[in-house]
Amino acid sequence: MKYVSLILLVLLFAGCDRSQGDITITGTATGANFGHVTIRDQANNNVYSTDISAGKFNISKRFLQYSGYYKLVYSLSSATTRRVDIFLQPGEYSININPKKINNYPLITSLSKKQTELSAYYTLADSINAENRKRVIAIHSQIEGVENQAVTLEEHAAMTAKLHEDELNANRVDELTNLNAFINKYPENEIAPHIMLQMDYQNNPTEFYTIFQKLSSAAKSSDDGKELESKLKPLANVSAGTSTPTIAGKTPDGKTLDxxxxxxxxxxxxxxxxxxxxxxxxxxxxxxxxxxxxxxxxxxxxxxxxxxxxxxxxxxxxxxxxxxxxxxxxxxxxxxxxxxxxxxxxxxxxxxxxxxxxxxxxxxxxxxxxxxxxxxxxx
CATH class of the missing domain: 3.40.30.10 (Glutaredoxin)
Structure with missing residues (x-):
């Protein structure tokens, strides 16, 4: 069991390197009269902060202490605050936030390979989630249609129950579906471990560990990859259907227990x-x-x-x-x-x-x- 301080240190430095230099961010949020954009490091400290004015925001040539994963936090007029992953390194970034699709990942372009991979993952996930929402809307229409059908009460109950079950399944945004789709499309990516560390891998460690085995050598050997493996491997060994590990310790009177x-x-x-x-x-x-x-x-x-x-x-x-x-x-x-x-x-x-x-x-x-x-x- 790791101490909290150790965990915080791992989170702070995982995925970071020593690359330093200037960074310039040019952003748009067309249609947003006002708002605010903040970039935070992995210890949740504000690194850069600026206002959105007339649909635009800029962070002009600021020094970047290290290259790594950060959080892009933004709020627009009449919209809730959004927090998304971003990988920053010295250079120029263009960020386009669509107020009409506030829940979607922004369009981020840069020369950063890892940021390009992050954009690819979240764009793909947004597309899969959008298809789920379409299924939910279609199921709602079917449920309304059942109300007007001339069927018995038992038939009506059975049809409605089946449709509600379909709706429940459609509403489940499956992390593994998004992850598998991304890895199949981009097998040589390096950012999958970072994504997986943010997922609920504890509930399905065996399948997550199987996915980990498919990752590229670069992904596995990254700081996030090493951290992920150290967490997944012991969990996979104690997942459902596996034999129990040895229990260390003795009874109060010094005996072992079978x-x-x-x-x-x-x-x-x-x-x-x-x-x-x-x-x-x-x-x-x-x-x-x-x-x-x-x-x-x-x-x-x-x-x-x-x-x-x-x-x-x-x-x-x-x-x-x-x-x-x-x-x-x-x-x-x-x-x-x-x-x-x-x-x-x-x-x-x-x-x-x-x-x-x-x-x-x-x-x-x-x-x-x-x-x-x-x-x-x-x-």
């Missing part, structure tokens, strides 16, 4: 800490909710603590009335359990089957009961 020997159909791994209030509160529901409902149906719990002091750990176990197996190596954030299990924050939860394979990482503790119930129905 999870398979528990002879449970499904086991909840509870990654917690005695000083974390949410962890402690959830232990009470494990007793009154989960164990009372599923305890006699093959459900079990194993708690894995990120504490550093044994007395504090064991006192919390007693105080929370936790009667199920407890494990800790008392190394806190330095525990190898953090990296091997892909734990980024506490509390965290994972469901295992009787063979010790991962069923799922549960993102929301409130969903544990439903996941357990659904699994027990078929096992």
């Amino acid at each position: 999870i398979k020997a528990m002879n449970k159909k499904i086991i909840l791994l509870d990654f917690w800490r005695s000083t974390n209030g949410t962890s402690r509160d959830n232990h009470q529901y494990m007793i009154t909710g989960l164990l009372s409902q599923f305890g006699d149906k093959g459900f079990g719990i194993v708690s894995i603590s990120f504490d550093t002091e044994k007395n504090r750990w064991t006192t919390a176990i007693t105080g929370d009335k936790m009667t199920w197996p407890q494990i800790s190596d008392l190394k806190g954030d330095d525990s190898p359990n953090a990296d091997s299990w892909g734990i980024k924050s506490i509390p965290a939860y994972c469901l295992l089957d009787s063979h010790g394979q991962i069923i799922e990482h549960v993102k929301d503790f409130n969903n544990v009961a439903a996941s357990v119930a659904n699994y027990l129905k078929t096992h």
